[in-house]
Amino acid sequence: MMIDNQSVREEVKQIFTEYLKKHGHRKTPERYAILDTIYSLDGHFDIETLYTLMEEKENFRVSRATLYNTIILLLNANLVIKHQFGTSSQYEKCYNRETHHHLICTQCGRVSEFVNEELQHVIEHTRVGRFNMSHYSLYMYGICSRCERANKRKMTNKLQNSKK
Ligand SMILES: [Zn+2]
Ligand SMILES: [Zn+2]
Structure with missing residues (x-):
């Protein structure tokens, strides 16, 4: 957009x-x-x-x-x-x-955003009683692809070193 x-x-x-x-x-x-x-x-x-x-x-x-x-x-x-x-x-x-959500890497702290229309639909149609919602955001925590690759590399190196 x-x-x-x-x-x-x-x-x-x-x-x-x-x-x-x-x-x-x-x-x-x-x-x-x-x-x-x-x-x-x-x-x-x-x-x-x-x-x-x-x-x-x-x-x-x-x-x-x-x-x-x-x-x-x-x-x-x-x-x-x-x-x-x-x-x-x-x-x-x-x-x-646009309403968007966040992926947060617990290892390096990197934050990325994503948009999902289905999620948006579900959240906006969720009954929350007498509450006037102004905005919302979903936070998902985990390991980003960059850290995952680095971790795998470290693991492989460790394995190779232990074989020697
Ligand atoms: Zn990371
Ligand atoms: Zn954001």
Whole structure:
């Protein structure tokens, strides 16, 4: 699916402006720069990655406190969602994004995404009582193909060494 990234970036800016106005927060250039950086990223990121990106790529110095603070505003404005992948907190943009699920490697921490329409259908038609669901995501834990290959290689080496 092709999405026009430029118009998404404009739309989220408007939504954020509304949100800031409604809740009496200041519309600082730092906050908009953070939002725009997040919406130019693909996939997941943690605060440190974002901090480095803001510093290097965007050449926009913001403190970690400002980052945390802005992330909380973006979470409340439903423009970003937070994930807990094992021990690491990661974030991703969520406006105009397809529902997707996550495969998390317990060995290297790599996270990949997948989409499954059947799953989506089942979950969205599951009766959950009086509960207004805003979003959901499935986390599957296991060993990624890269780690599996590395593990097999290690095992083979061990076997060969023990034969000598
Ligand atoms: Zn792995
Ligand atoms: Zn994701």
